[in-house]
Amino acid sequence: MSSEPGRSIGKVSTHGKLIVVELNESALGKAHLFDLTGRTLRFTPQPSGYKVENGPLRWDPDFGPQLAGARATLHNFAFPFAGQSWSTFLVGTSGSIRFGAQDGVKTDPYGHAEAGIVLDRFDQLAEAAAGLIVTAPVISVFLKPRLSGPRYLKEFPDRAVITWDLTEPYGSLLDFTWFKTANRFQAVIHRDGSIDMSYEEIAAKDAIVGVFPTPGDPAAAVRFSSVSPHDGPFPAPYEAFHYLARPKPQDLSCTVIRALGDRFDFLAYYSDFRVDTQEASPPSDGPVGGKVSGIGDTMHDQSPQILQSRCTKGRFQLGYAEPVFVGANEMQKRPPPEAAAANSHEIAFYTPQLAGSSLGRQALPYNYAIGHLGHEVGHRWSAYATAKVNGKTIRLGPWPHWAPGLQAPVAFPYSLPLEASTLGGGVWQDNVDGTYTQLRDGYFVPASGYSYLDLYLMGLASPAEVPGFFILDNLVRIGSDVDGHAIFKANRVNVTIRDVIAAEGPRLPGVHVSQRRFNTGIVVVVERGRRPSAALLTQAEGVRRRWIDYWRIATGHRAAMTTDPR
Incomplete structure (x- = not known):
């Protein structure tokens, strides 16, 4: 938890019981979204790096046999890359090809086997690209964590074609979509060391594309859509495609608290834009204030410096680390009727059961959002004991x-x-x-x-x-x-x-004097010069109302939640 002082990053107003933050100009930088669909990049090796060309799509529609696992083996030639020739390599489901003796399959932060580059759970692609550290040479064709689907390999005497047909994650609380998406891209590695990367259909808008021959080579950010044959050569050319930068949680809390006062125990943020993250449901920042003992080591700094950095004298206890995107699964009132459920961790799995237990014959609205908020607020006190x-x-x-x-x-x-x-x-x-x-x-x-x-x-x-x-x-x-x-x-x-x-030790304050009334600020965040969309206001208001009901029910009417901005 950073103790760097928070700063106000926007103008604050209210809309009924909702708080509206209009961000300052470029408060979160600029988004840079993928723009290579329908194009082929060719990387041609030179003595000091790679020349890069951007041309019309060259696509082989015959993918060849599907890979049974991550390991791929060439039989007709060895591919020259990073000063060596390779006949085996690993094809990752996250859109990368990894070479070298240290090519064992790793586990990603979600417990899935991954043969390519494994990023940390909360890495921002904009930052991960510039500081990419690999233990072996890597070709990043379309590096985006959490992709899944089949990979194919077809070999010729002078080249090998690797094709991915992947989907973004879908259906769960952490996802941005209820349904599979199409992401088909292809790499051709040639006997002469040249590399083609082709993008036939891409639904995702964020990924890392580039060639990283040797750890330690100076990476060079390149704008592939406008690269010229006269540019380069580049030792390790790459481009990071990403959404807006993630805000600092202390900037979010300070923006609200400085404008409206130190009157919030919790803050939850919702936006009509996406930030540079692979998960739709953010972690929390805290616990910060609300002095409590006897609950175990929260492993969070609750010093006066931390309180000051969040612009609270001790009232504010916990907030989301970043806004939830209005289009994410979490922000939807209910899953669409046609949404399928792969497992019992997806809300659509329970739709018939939840509807049957409801007087209105429909599942309670905003179940994902309330489940997430109840979970994160619960982290104020649990589970550390x-x-x-x-x-x-x-x-x-x-x-x-x-x-x-x-x-x-x-x-x-x-x-x-x-x-x-x-x-x-x-x-x-x-x-x-x-x-x-x-x-x-x-x-x-x-x-x-x-x-x-x-x-x-919780003291209840x-x-x-x-x-x-x-x-x-x-x-x-x-x-x-x-x-x-x-x-x-x-x-x-x-x-x-x-x-x-x-x-x-005993929980202090004890049950007879513990806090029983809490206030959550429900905050909608928009970019400079924009008003909150009707969808954002409607959905945030729906979450706000359900949050009050949830808190009353889940605490057995022992505590009350308000959402008063003033």
Whole structure:
């Protein structure tokens, strides 16, 4: 968490109960979106780098056989690149080709096997491109994390054609689309070392394109759409295509608080523009203020310097790190009727069930948005606590979420009759034979509430109200029950709230004097000279109303949420 002082980056007004921030000119820089669809780039090796040409599309519609995995092998020639000749390489689903002895498949931040370049979860493409560090030579044909789909390889005596037919992620809380998108691009590597990159159909607008022959070569930013045959050669030519820069969370909070006063416990931001991120649902910045002890180590600096950097004297506690885009899945009232669900972590999976439990015969609106907001605000207090059991301190989860094996049923469910904590854990059935059935996991889709342990840490439940629970470790799945619930073998450790207090001390302020009324600023952010669109205002207002209802329900009417801008 940065202690760099925040600054105001826009003009603040209100629209009903919503806060409107009109950004200053170029507050987030300029977007630079992909503009090479229907074009082919040719990279021709020279003694000191590559010459680059931009020409009409050259496309081979016969992709050849699909690759069974990441590894590709050439049989007719070896490709000269980075001072060596290569007959094997790895083709990544994120749109890159990686060479070298250190070419093992890596795991990306989402747990998926990735054979190309692996970026950190919150890397901005504009910055990642300029400072790209690789452990082996790489060709970045269309580097965009979280893409998925088949890859193909066809070989000729003098060249090999690699084709990607990928989609952006779709359907989940983190995504910008409900449906598959088409991203078809192709690389041709030639016997003479030249490289063609062709873009037949590209739905995505952000990616890194370029050639990085050797780690340490000076990377050269090139505008491929206007490159001239007289330019270069370039040792490592690349171009980063990206949305607006992500704002600093302290700039967002200071913009609002300086204009309207230090009256907000939480701030949530929504915009009609996208920022340079691969996830539609941002993390949170905090906890910042709201002095509390006995909840564990939040691993966030809550010093006076941090408070000052967020422009609060201690009232403001947590906010989104960046705005949520109005077109993202999270901001939609409901999924479209034709949206399919690949798994139980997508809201469309629950549409029939949620509609059946609603008096209006429709699922509660803005379920993704409320699930996300409830989760992030919950991080003000959870899930950081440990427990001391039989003199040994044990962790109840990998910070900042409860462990999957933690028994954490929700006290006051919001979406379904049986929910696990929005901060993680699960609802486990002890089969009394050393096995346990997972009735619910802790992923917060559909929107779920808080466990009694969460409510205790939030100051909304007394220690006496927290029932004994347990944590399972060494989980080994052994099958499923007739309803499809996973069954695990595991070791069980019983835990009580006394064990938590023994490790962390009592929660202070205590339940009888803890904060019970909270205020969230719902902020819509627009670029300079623009008014909020009707969609942005309507959807942000919908989220605002549901947030008040969610908080009342999920806290069992023990706390109240307002959204008063003044």
